[in-house]
Structure formats: structure tokens, C-alpha cells
Amino acid sequence: MxxxxxxxxxxxxxxxxxxxxxxxxxxxxxxxxxxxxxxxxxxxxxxxxxxxxxxxxxxxxxxxxxxxxxxxxxxxSPSAAENLKRQECMAELEKLLLAARRAGISAQELHMAVDAAFETGKEDDLQ
Known part of the structure; x- marks a missing residue:
């Protein structure tokens, strides 16, 4: 276990x-x-x-x-674990977005990367 x-x-x-x-x-x-x-x-x-x-x-x-x-x-309740994991992910995402902004990555580029990641995730879910 x-x-x-x-x-x-x-x-x-x-x-x-x-x-x-x-x-x-x-x-x-x-x-x-x-x-x-x-x-x-x-x-x-x-x-x-x-x-x-x-x-x-x-x-x-x-x-x-x-x-x-x-x-x-x-x-x-499993929702407590789900909420905790969600908070951890959001905190990591904030750090990553700040680093991306400092690296000169535009909001449009970030949106495209997020959209691409979600599309890849959808394909993975279907398999």
C-alpha cells in the first residue's frame, strides 16, 4: 500500500x-x-x-x-483530497505562469499551449 x-x-x-x-x-x-x-x-x-x-x-x-x-x-470525504490537490496544482500553475511571463512568453502563447495540452489530454482519455 x-x-x-x-x-x-x-x-x-x-x-x-x-x-x-x-x-x-x-x-x-x-x-x-x-x-x-x-x-x-x-x-x-x-x-x-x-x-x-x-x-x-x-x-x-x-x-x-x-x-x-x-x-x-x-x-x-474524498472532496477534501480533491480540493487539496486542486489548490496545490493552482499554486504550481501560478509559479509557472510567473516564470513564463518573466521569460517573455505572451498570454496568447500560453493560451495556445494550454489549449494544446487539454487537446492532448482528451486524446489520452479516449485511449
Whole structure:
């Protein structure tokens, strides 16, 4: 389910969060599905339980999961993950557009590139 890259510069808890978000977006984890317990997941991944707890706490603070005392952690509405992913994409797009503007790329060129990307995406969806 979750695979961590111990050589990555990305902190383990963030790797774990991103993979859980991806599993929610892919529909592998559905609303109200129970996540593995902190201890079990820490044992399975061979990492400190505090790392798991930090990821779970961060995801709960962001509305991605919720906890029930004595029962565990559960997936919240997938819309929370979708909204988060959308916000991340928009932030990246803003950075990219600023860089494009600084590079002298016109709005018309950007519109053409966006249109072309969406057309390519439509073709990919059909295959």
C-alpha cells in the first residue's frame, strides 16, 4: 500500500501523506475506510510510530482524515483530497505562469499551449 523512499530528501511523513492522498484520489481508499493503526503501520514500514502519528495528525488538521477515540483513523470525504490537490496544482500553475511571463512568453502563447495540452489530454482519455 505505502512505500517510502528512505533516500529521498522529502520527509517520510510527507511521503506517506502524499501516497495516502493519491490512494484517496484513485478511489483505493474510500470515505470512512479505516487506516492502519499507528503501531501496525510503523511496524510494517519499519519506521518510528511518531512519524506515522505526525502524518495522521497533519492529515486530520487538513480535513483529509478524522479520528475516533478508541477506534482509529478514517478517510474523510474524498472532496477534501480533491480540493487539496486542486489548490496545490493552482499554486504550481501560478509559479509557472510567473516564470513564463518573466521569460517573455505572451498570454496568447500560453493560451495556445494550454489549449494544446487539454487537446492532448482528451486524446489520452479516449485511449
Amino acid at each position: 505505502i512505500k517510502l523512499d528512505l533516500q529521498s530528501k522529502t520527509p517520510l511523513y510527507l511521503q506517506m501523506e502524499q501516497q495516502i492522498i493519491d490512494l484517496i484520489l484513485l478511489g483505493c481508499l474510500k470515505e470512512n475506510d479505516q487506516l492502519p493503526s499507528v503501531r501496525n503501520l510503523a511496524r510494517e514500514l519499519g519506521i518510528n510510530p511518531n512519524t506515522i502519528q505526525k502524518a495522521y495528525q497533519d492529515m486530520e488538521n487538513r480535513g483529509l482524515i478524522y479520528s475516533v477515540v478508541g477506534r482509529g483513523n478514517f478517510v474523510a
